[in-house]
Structure formats: C-alpha cells, structure tokens
Amino acid sequence: MLTKPRLRTRRSFLKQSISLGSALWALKGGVAAPWPAQDSSRSRVVIARDGKIRTAGSSLDSAELAKLLDRAMQAAFNCDSPLEAWKKVVRPGEVVGLKVNCLGGRGNATHPELVEAIAERLRQAGITEIVVWDRQNADLGRARYKIVERGSGLRCFGNDTLGFEDDLSAFGQAGSRVCHTLTQVCDAVINLPVLKDHGIAGVTLALKSMFGAIHNPNKYHSNAGDPYVADVFALAPVRQKVRLHICDAINGQYEGGPSYMPQWMWPFNGLLVARDPVALDYVGWKIIEKKRSEMGAKSLAELHREPHYILTAADPEHRLGTCDPKRIEQVEI
Amino acid sequence: MGNDGDLNSVDRRAFLKAASLPCLAACSGALVGARLAAPLFAAPAPENDEQFIKEAKFYEKLPYKKIKCKLCPRECVIDDQERGYCGVRENRGGTYYTLVHSRVVTAHIDPIEKKPFFHFLPGAVAFSLATAGCNVNCKMCQNWEISQVRPEQVRSTYVPPEKLTGFAQQNSCPVIAYTYSEPVVFLEYVLDCAQAARAAGVRSVVVSGGYIQADPLKKLAAQVDAIKIDLKAYSDKFYKEVVNGELKPVLEALVTLRKTGVWNEIVYLVVPTLNDSDSEFQGLARWVKSELGPDVPLHFSQFHPEYLLKNLPPTPVETLERAKAIADAEGLHYVYIGNVPGHPAESTYCPHCRKKVVDRTGYTIAGIHLHHGKCQFCQTPIPGVWT
Numbered sequence: 001m002l003t004k005p006r007l008r009t010r011r012s013f014l015k016q017s018i019s020l021g022s023a024l025w026a027l028k029g030g031v032a033a034p035w036p037a038q039d040s041s042r043s044r045v046v047i048a049r050d051g052k053i054r055t056a057g058s059s060l061d062s063a064e065l066a067k068l069l070d071r072a073m074q075a076a077f078n079c080d081s082p083l084e085a086w087k088k089v090v091r092p093g094e095v096v097g098l099k100v101n102c103l104g105g106r107g108n109a110t111h112p113e114l115v116e117a118i119a120e121r122l123r124q125a126g127i128t129e130i131v132v133w134d135r136q137n138a139d140l141g142r143a144r145y146k147i148v149e150r151g152s153g154l155r156c157f158g159n160d161t162l163g164f165e166d167d168l169s170a171f172g173q174a175g176s177r178v179c180h181t182l183t184q185v186c187d188a189v190i191n192l193p194v195l196k197d198h199g200i201a202g203v204t205l206a207l208k209s210m211f212g213a214i215h216n217p218n219k220y221h222s223n224a225g226d227p228y229v230a231d232v233f234a235l236a237p238v239r240q241k242v243r244l245h246i247c248d249a250i251n252g253q254y255e256g257g258p259s260y261m262p263q264w265m266w267p268f269n270g271l272l273v274a275r276d277p278v279a280l281d282y283v284g285w286k287i288i289e290k291k292r293s294e295m296g297a298k299s300l301a302e303l304h305r306e307p308h309y310i311l312t313a314a315d316p317e318h319r320l321g322t323c324d325p326k327r328i329e330q331v332e333i
Numbered sequence: 334m335g336n337d338g339d340l341n342s343v344d345r346r347a348f349l350k351a352a353s354l355p356c357l358a359a360c361s362g363a364l365v366g367a368r369l370a371a372p373l374f375a376a377p378a379p380e381n382d383e384q385f386i387k388e389a390k391f392y393e394k395l396p397y398k399k400i401k402c403k404l405c406p407r408e409c410v411i412d413d414q415e416r417g418y419c420g421v422r423e424n425r426g427g428t429y430y431t432l433v434h435s436r437v438v439t440a441h442i443d444p445i446e447k448k449p450f451f452h453f454l455p456g457a458v459a460f461s462l463a464t465a466g467c468n469v470n471c472k473m474c475q476n477w478e479i480s481q482v483r484p485e486q487v488r489s490t491y492v493p494p495e496k497l498t499g500f501a502q503q504n505s506c507p508v509i510a511y512t513y514s515e516p517v518v519f520l521e522y523v524l525d526c527a528q529a530a531r532a533a534g535v536r537s538v539v540v541s542g543g544y545i546q547a548d549p550l551k552k553l554a555a556q557v558d559a560i561k562i563d564l565k566a567y568s569d570k571f572y573k574e575v576v577n578g579e580l581k582p583v584l585e586a587l588v589t590l591r592k593t594g595v596w597n598e599i600v601y602l603v604v605p606t607l608n609d610s611d612s613e614f615q616g617l618a619r620w621v622k623s624e625l626g627p628d629v630p631l632h633f634s635q636f637h638p639e640y641l642l643k644n645l646p647p648t649p650v651e652t653l654e655r656a657k658a659i660a661d662a663e664g665l666h667y668v669y670i671g672n673v674p675g676h677p678a679e680s681t682y683c684p685h686c687r688k689k690v691v692d693r694t695g696y697t698i699a700g701i702h703l704h705h706g707k708c709q710f711c712q713t714p715i716p717g718v719w720t
Contacts, residue, residue, distance in 0.1 A: 103414060139414075160485060168641075175472075175641045199399075199412060216481055218420040219470050222577070256397060259412040 043276035043322050044329045045283045048072035051269050053250065058267075060250065066117040068271060072246075073121075075333050076273040083124055089244050090188055092126025097186035099242075101193045101209045102134045102143035107260035109143035110192045110248045114271075118190065118246070119154055132156040133181045135212045157181075164215045172317070174231035176214035182237055189242045191277070195249040195268060195284055197257035197292075201225035202300045202307030204258050205284040206245040206277035207233050207320070224305045230313035233277065233320055245280050247272035254291040266291060278313045278321025279328045285310060384491055385436040385484070389422055389429040390521050391549050398427035405468045405517060405544050406582035419518040420483045421466035433464035434522045437492045438479050439513060442504055444696040448512060448540050449671055451681060452630050452717025453559045453596055455691050456698040459538065460506035462497070463513035464522065465489070468544055469578040471565060472641035473604055480514040494526040498533045508558075512540035520549055527556040543586040544578050550586055554593035559718060561598045562587055566608035567617040575607060575642075584620070591625045596718050598630040600671065603648045603656055605636065614656045618663035627666045627684075628716045633657055634671035650676070683708040683715065690715055 048071055053064045070082035077085035090096050098118060100110035119130050129152065134140050136158040137147050148156045162185065164177035182189060193209035200221045201208055208229045211217035220228030233239060249272050255264035268287070274280035285307055289299060300306045313320040322328060391404040398413040402422065409417035411424045421433045440462040445454055448461075465487050467480035474480055479487055492500070501509050509530050511523045516539045527537035536558040543562040545553075554560065564583060565576045572580045590597045601617065603609050621629055633656040635648045653670045657678055660668040670678035674695035681691035688710045692699040702709045706719050 105414070164486065170641065199410070215483065215486055216420065218416050218418055218483075219481070219577070221418070257412075259398065259414065261397060 042327050042329045043274060043279035044076060044331060045276070045279050046072050046075045046273040047249075047270060047283065047287075047330065047332045048075065048273065049249075049268065049270035049332070053269055054267065060111065060113050062113045062117065065111075065113055065250070066120070069114070069117050069121070069246075071333055072271045072273045075331050076275070082121060086121050086125040089190070090122060090125055090127055094127060094187040095129040095131065095185060096122055096127050097181060097189040097241075098130060098132045099182075099189050099191045099209065099212065100132060100134050100140070100143070100145070101204075101212065101248075102139040102145065103258050104194065104196065104253075104260040105139075105142040106144055107262060108194060108196060108251065108253055108257075108265065109139075110194055111250055112144050114246070114248050114250070115145075115192065118192075128153065130154045131181060131185055133179075134158055135217075136160050159212070159215075169235040169237055171234040171236075172227055172231035174214075174220065174228055174235060176216050176232065176235065178235060178237045179213050179215070182213050182241060186241060191242050191245045193245070193247050194253075195247055195251070195272070195287065196253035197255050197264070197288055198225075198305075198307075199257060200305060201229060201309065202305045203281070203285050203288050205247060205281040206274075207281050207309065207313055210238050210242065213238055224308060226307075226309040227312045227318075229307075229309035230315075230318045230320060233313060234318050239320065242277070243275070245272075245274050245277050247280060247284060249284075249287075252288065252291060254288050254295065255297055276321035276328075278310060278323050280321075281307070281310045281313070282323040282325075282328065283330060382432070382485070385434055385489075386430050386432055387434040387521060389431050390524075391546070392429040394427060398424070400424050400427065400429045402429065403546055404520060404549055406546060406579060407468060407544075416483070417468075419466045419468045419515075420481075421464065421518050431519065431521050433466060433484050433519045434525070435491055435493045436464050436484055436489045436519075436522075437462050437497075438465050438484075438487050438489045439463050440490075440492075440500075442506060443510065443512075445508060445510070445538070446693065446696040446698075448510055448538065448561055449600065449632055449634075449669075450538060450559055450561060450596075450598055451632070451669060451691065451693070452598065452667070452715070452719075453538065454508060454536075454718060454720075455693075455701055457508050458504075458506050459508040459510035460497075460501035460504060461510040461512050462492070463511070463516075464519040465514060466518040467515035467542075468518050469515070469542055469576050471542075471577070472575050473602065473636060473639055475637070475639045476513050477640045494522070494529040497526050498530045498535055501530065501535050502533065506535070508536045508538055510538050510540065511557075515544075516541050517545045517549075520545075520553060524552065524556050531556070542576075542578070543583040543590075545582075545586055547585070547589050550589055551593060554590060554595040557595065559596035559598070560590055561600060562590070563600050563602065564617070565602065566604075567601075567613045567620070568608065571608050575604070584624070588624055591629075597625075598632065600632045600634055601656070602634045602636050603652055604642065605645050605648055605652065607645075609648070609652050609656070611655070611659060614659040615663065618660040618665055621660075622664055627664050629665075630667040630669060631660055631665055632669040632671045633660075635673055637672075654678075681715070683711060683713050685713040686711040 050068045055061050073082050073085040077088050079085040102109040159179040162180040168175045169178050193205050198204040249268045249270040251265050252268040253265045314323040393401045402409045402417050416423045443461045445457045445459050465484040516523050538559040540561045569580050572578050633653045637647050657668045666684040670676045679693040680689050683690050690702045690708050
C-alpha cells in the first residue's frame, strides 16, 4: 500500500522514466523486434529442462537455474554466449520491464530466482533500469517479491502504483486502458508467464499473461477468453513492446488453475523461451494436455475450455504468431 | 473515519466548492442533465480499503476455494484471489466479498426526471450516487470511466448507509437514486441504504440494466420504491455483440418486477443502425403490452456517441418519433421520447381524454394536472407514485 498521494508518486516515476527511457529502439539496428519480424519463417520455441535446478531437498538451485537460462537463450538466438543472445533482445540504456505472473501466489508464480538470473544478464548487457511488474503490489508480495517503487536499478511494483492511461486502446472486442508501466516507463518488456491450466480459458501462458497490463481483465473471460486474449495482446502498446517470452516451467500445473493447487502440480524443471507468443502458447498448451492425459484428466476440449484464443491470435486479423506445428521449430535441450 | 467526519462537518456550499470529482452524466439516456448536476463529494480514497469490504450476499461456495456468484445471470465461477466480470467482487480464500460497500465514486443532486422517472414524484430531486463497476460492458456506455473500472482505479469516498440518508435529508432530497453505473453490482450497499432511508422516510429508486437473478431482484424490489430498467434492445444479437449480456434474463427480470408491484419504468436507448428497426420496436411494444401491460411507461431515448461507439451519429429525432408511433399504435399508454428537450413527447397525456396531465420541458415541470392520481379533466387513473 502506498503511503504517499498517488499523483505525486506517479509524476515522479514518469519524470524519472522519461529521462532514462528511449523510445527509439525500433529505429536502431541490431535488436530483435517482436514476432513476426524475424529472419526465419519458422518460430523457434526452446524447451530447456534440467533436473539439477532442484537440490536434493527439492528447493531451487539458483546457480543451476541461471545456467539453464543461459543455455535456453543461446538456443533461442543461435548464439555462442548468453550475453550475445541478450544483446539481441535489449539495447544498453533501455528501461526493461519484466512482466511476472503472480496470481498463483508463492506456490505458482514466476520464481524470483528466475527474475534475478534474468536481471543479472540484463545488467551485463548494459541495462541499468529494470522494472519487475504485475497487476498489483499485493500479488507481487504474495509471490515473495519486495515492492521497490523508487530509486534506480531494479524496481518492483504493481499497476496500482502508477495506474493506467486515461485513453482507451482498442482492438477487436477489446477496449482497455493500458498500464503506465508498459506505456510510459518501459522501452521493452520481457514476458515471464508460468506454465499452468486456467479454469475458464484453458491455459494461461504468454498471451493471457498480458491481461496483467490492462485495467479491465475481468471483462475478457467469456467464451474461454476467445477472442479477448488475442485482442488484448494485439493492443498496440502491448504488441509493440513485448520482445521476448520466457515461461517459468520450473513447475507446471495441469488442473485447477489459475489458483495454486499443489495436488495438480508437477516438477517440469524447465523453461520455455520464444519470441513468438503464439508458438510458445501452442507448445505449452500441448505440454499441459499431455500431462492431463497422463494423469487421467479430461482434455480441455472435453471440458469446453480449449484455448481457441491461441488459434485466433494466429489468424490474419491478429498475426501475433503461428500455431501451425509445421511452422514451429521446437528445440529441446 | 476522516472522510466521514469531513463530510459531516461542512455544509452543502462547502461541498460544492471543494468538489473535484468529475461531473458524470447519469444513465445512458440523460446526457443533457449531466451539465446540470453538481458533484458533491471531493474526498480522496481512504488509505484503508478494508472498510469497503463486506461478505457478498448471493453466492455459493464450491470445492477448492472456488465460488459461484448468484447475483446476476452470468454466474461467474471464480477462483481464489480472482474477481467476477463486474470487477467489484472478489474471492478471498473461498469467501466472496463485495469491495464497494459504502464506496461512493460520484454523487449528485439530480431531478428525478433525469433518471428518468416520469410517473414517480414529478419535480422531486434525487440524491444520486454510484460505486464503480458493472456486470455488462455496453459499447455505448456514457459512464464507462466509473462503470468499467475496478474500485481501486477511481477515487472514492466512504459513505455508510446511515450517513447517506443524512446527506439526502440535509440536501432536501426526498429520494435517493442508485444510478450512473450498475446498482446490481453494489446490491448489498443498496439494500442497507434503502433500509436505513425507508426508516427515515426517504425513498429509494434504482436505475439498472436489469441483468440480475430473480432472488436478489425480489429482495431489491421489496426494499426500494421504484426501479427503472434500461432495456438495451429487443434482440439477442445486440445483447451479445454490443452489451455483452443476454436479452432473456432481462425480460424475465421485468416480468418478475411487475409481479412484485414495485413501480417500474423502461428506457430503450435507440442506437442508429443497431437496434432501431421497425420490427424491433413493434416486437418490444407487443411484448411489453402482453407481459407487463399497457401502463408501463416506455421511454425511447436519444443515443449520443460515446466509449466504443463513437463512430455512430446521434439518433435522429425522426427515428425516436417512429419508435413512439409504433408503440402507440400497439396500444401502450405512456410512450415518451427522451434526451430531446422541448419535445412534446416529454409530457404525460391522459390515455382517455388525451389532455396533458404532467407538462414537462426538459427536466422542468411546468404543471401537474392530477388529483389523487387521477386526470383532473376526466378522472381517469394515471398509474404511478405521485405523492
């Protein structure tokens, strides 16, 4: 909870952010643009897994997780070093947002250890301003994040800190105010969803995680989120700034989501990395369906919550990526 | 509470002087009145949100800390820490809470005609208020800045029920109107306020889209004195594509309301090209006459481009007149044209002698020619709440 008037906080934030930020990234060469502006016509999705990221006591080994992240990034960008890969994502001096997903609380949110590993690599790539953000400060707090609203370096806060644009962004059926963190603070966003089931929308991965960037996500769950999830991701501020997706698949949840339900979680010990959110969602969806089948659970189609929004996101109207298996290059390491 | 004390300690003039909340238009049909309304509350949102949170009245607990909301026909099934479609009700650990009890985001003193109620205390002023939230998402919403946001996204003031009645009395308002956004989503607050108001001799009216289940509607009808329903269209297509709701439950709610006996009027906002066909007007009028009777006032109101329907023009007056002519021909007794100040169809005419019994221009009452609820010219009873 803020203790100072919101307006003053917002103003100081914006002032600071504008001075540090650069909106010119897209005009300069060398940095990867969001999908589909990439070299190949196929979308690469890296599935990186390693049981060593857990210690014998099942807690997370941060060093091993960082190594897994490095390998995943190198594979995603065909690079010999992780730093080389990160330099294809961000440019020195940019303000980079790390959009985490904390709704599941401590048990099933983006791991802070993963965020720390990413932040370390970003610093090495010349990024001095990093903002970890999600819907609300309370969500972040439940997921073990410490709220840091001021200062330089690494900050962490929810949309309740800075609020939303007054004007609506619209696409298809979606009309929403987008959060200031995305529109006015960050030059680039790295999306860090988790691998989990969703009781209404089927799954919640890269596309749906951006519901955390708008003021009215509650309006977009009808019809299993179709076409709303795709429409929200297609809002100009979202699709223009989100450059990379790293899905925290250290654990997966195949049923009972989005709330944390430990009885339906399993250790996947992995990360999914892609620039194409649709391809990542398609691969993640199939992972969840496979696990459901293994565990004797009904398919999402049988439960009338198959995530058709993933297909919609790939249609000619949205063009957010591909869900055609022939056009997805799945790389397992 | 600090805000509460501030509100009690200043007079109306101080309120008006200090007010800074935006002056919001009333229901979708009352654009002009927005310019007349005066904002009353200016206090910032209190630090302590807990004072606004009370357990919801209409829901079922489900396994795994899920709940099913039973307030509106949507019946949202909501996971822990999630909210319903309305955005103002939240599941916390398997218990469902309203987040907007006593959480007023706007308040004005409006003429009752602005709601509009034309057969309910003509000339009265209503202390009118809203919280954030709505259970539909109409693309033509004129108040989307409060109806389509979460409560924490808009400034609010703590106004518990007993204080609300006091404000109404201090401002010489015989009526409290729950309006602007969607009272269904702050039903617990409405029920508590209406009970306190009735005990103090202040009446309550509700302006709603009527997207509500029968049980909560009956409880609401028992507690308030009049309910105006915005019937958005007479087609499922419009409800699905423009309202994000359903027609059938709203029609059922109107029938339920009629059976309760609470005074009811209907507004139909005529949106060019989307709900303005002759067949819709005729179907609507026939349904109203057969299911509710010919005496329910029906207002055809002019649309103004707003929110996500800025691409359409205002409704031509000729279209409204066509709608009225069709409804008149079907035998409805009280068909009005709204949002067109000075139009003859703003006034009430006796269905028997055709003389003007309530003379209106805009929100101004020029004359009332009723005696004990009857036309003073021919003694025909005119239904409504007149005293």
